[in-house]
Amino acid sequence: MQLTGYFNQFDKKTLSHLSGLGTPLLVMAALGMVILPMPAWLLDILFSFNIALSLVVLLITVYTLKPLEFGSFPSVILIATILRLALNVASTRVVLLEGHEGTDAAGKVIEAFGSVVIGGNYAVGLVVFLILIIINFVVVTKGAGRIAEVTARFTLDAMPGKQMAIDADLNAGFINAEQARERRIEVTSEADFYGSMDGASKFVKGDAIAGILILFINIIGGLVIGMVQHDLSFDNAVEIYTLLTIGDGLVAQIPGLLLSVATAIVVTRQNTAQDMGEQVSSQLGQEKSLYIAAGVMFVMGVIPGMPHFVFLLFSAIIGGTAYFSNRHKVDKKVELEKIAEEEQVQNQRKEEDTKELDWDDVNHVDVIGLEIGYRLIPLVDKAQGGELLSRIKGVRKKLSQEFGFLVPAVHIRDNLDLDPNSYQISLMGVAVGSAEIRHDQELAINPGQVFGKLDGVPTKDPAFGLDAVWINQNQREQAQTLGYTVVDSATVLATHLSQILTNNASQLLGHEEVQNLLDMLAKTYPKLVEGFIPDTLTLGTVVKVLQSLMNEGVAVRDMRSIVQTLVEYGPKSQDAEVLTAAVRISLRKFIIQDLVGAAIEVPVITLAPELEQMLHQSMQMAGDDGAGIEPGLAERLQKSLTDGAQQQELAGDTPILLTSGILRTVLAKFVKYTIPGLRVISYQEIPDDKQIKIVSAIGQ
Secondary structure, eight states: OHHHHHHHHHHHHHHHHHHHTHHHHHHHHHHHHHHSOOOHHHHHHHHHHHHHHHHHHHHHHHHOSSGGGGTTHHHHHHHHHHHHHHHHHHHHHHHHHHGGGOTTTTOHHHHHHHHHHHTTOHHHHHHHHHHHHHIIIIIIIHHHHHHHHHHHHHHHHHHHHHHHHHHHHHHHTSSOHHHHHHHHHHHHHHHHHHHHHHHHHHHHHHHHHHHHHHHHHHHHHHHHIIIIISOOOHHHHHHHHHHHHHHHHHHHHHHHHHHHHHHHHHHHSOSSSOOHHHHHHHHHOOHHHHHHHHHHHHHHHHSTTSOHHHHHHHHHHHHHHHHHHHHHHHHHHHHHHHHHHHHHHHHHHHHHHHOOOOGGGSOOOOSEEEEEOGGGGGGTOGGGTOOHHHHHHHHHHHHHHHHSSOOOOEEEEEOTTSOTTEEEEEETTEEEEEEEOOTTSEEEEOOSOOSSOOSSEEEEOTTTOOEEEEEOGGGHHHHHHTTOEEEEHHHHHHHHHHHHHHHTHHHHOOHHHHHHHHHHHHHHOHHHHTTIIIIISOHHHHHHHHHHHHHTTOOOOOHHHHHHHHHHHTTTOOOHHHHHHHHHHHTHHHHHHHHHTTOSEEEEEEEOHHHHHHHHHHHHHHOSSSTTSOHHHHHHHHHHHHHHHHHHHHTTSOOEEEEOHHHHHHHHHHHHHHSTTOEEEEGGGSOTTOEEEEEEEETO
């Protein structure tokens, strides 16, 4: 075992030393070829090695992912060029010294290449060889050299910017010091590489020029030596030396052409982690372009006089390539999506297994929620012409202006548990309204007087409970002619939502909204708000006062007057009802204007003095929540107030109950849900510039 380990270690060291001697040996061999005469069989070996080396270098450049991964390429070009020039010198010596002995005097490789290219015609062979040299020199070598020069210049110019970008990423914490060091090394290596490639391309260009000169030297020198020194006839000398010259030039120019192509590939490659095949296939494999090319080839193939078989064959090949390429991409995309889904599921499972419960796992209720059945989804889908989102936005804007604070957003979601055509409105997670509508029909509402019937589905308007009929869109004009009010389904839902939000406005006003109102007021009246909370009142008390106002239909747009009143009465009382009463008195002009507009007279319903006295006694016995009113009295009071409110509505006035300040809060709570349209005000809330008009007195 120890002996085996010793030999393994010896082999590794030996290989390491031998690999380090490769370049010096090649340089020494090149010098030997220039100085010493070489036999023909050794030339065959060296020419074959030169071709193999060039082919290997070319394939490495094709399959290298990034140009920098083959950083020794400029040195390889230099060594290969020196080796090839040394072979040219050695082969030229052999051709001129031994050429008179026959076409195999310089070895089998030169003879074989010369015979294949010449093909029995020396003039054609010479032209083909010259064309090969021109292609190498004018096209490949010159283009590669120009690209290498420009790339080297741009790379050097971009170095300061790249260094600054690395420093910026390091200072921002996007990378650490080790990563920054690696990036700097990469930038420096890139600049060195393209600078070396610029110089190496000059070697390739010089090698091509040398090949042209060696061609003429061999032919002219061979003819002179063959005819003068060896007494060969002109035809015999041309035959021998042309074959040897072309063969010698080919075995030198073919490796040179391969290295020129390799140089061009390296300097034209993008600095991406893809080999050349992946880049070409991904960028040329566009199905649309391939299908168009296949169509053009097909049209050319069916034109009379064209070679039908060839054009139609390539049309089929290109079309098939496009089809299978697209299919492969689709299959690969599906496979990648499956892998991504599996990884996502696995990651979610891992997170669920390892993650502890936190507050994010708690489902909080929405302030305003709207759930719809699946058939109503087109109402919220803009792609299908749905206008519900814009209608809801309009409702929120209108109510925000009326209330004086920003109405929270409406969270819309579909609910498969609902009937397909139904919706449900919720506040704080509690359902407060629902109805069934038809998104593809319109609702014809009976405003109270119509002049005919409509064919449709009878129903009730969800917002106000009026009689209505669901009709088709082509019946709209007929319904309007008969006196119906016609609205679309999105407007029906938006109106219902607006009515519910108006009736429950106090629930929409919370601590966050009140704080925002105070912050906005502080921008204009900073001294008024300064020290108001918590020195004068707590935020919770202010919220209760504003909610009480909203609960009775009083908007909070005039925050300046509200805060002034609270600042004045806050030190005297912390009771929210007392403060609400004081605020209502300060807002009396605003309240009465909302009820009667600019009219001087305020038509009201009053209570008889005996009834007020009786209600006072009930409050003293049972508290101020109205629960102490004797049931029989409460029933009679409700009936009388309902009749009085109806009389005022028929007269076109807003139903108003005028009472004392002590009873106002109790009666307002009493009629809140039993007589929704009746507004209750106190005597102190009548402005001095208004006159009271008693329409009826309850209890007389």
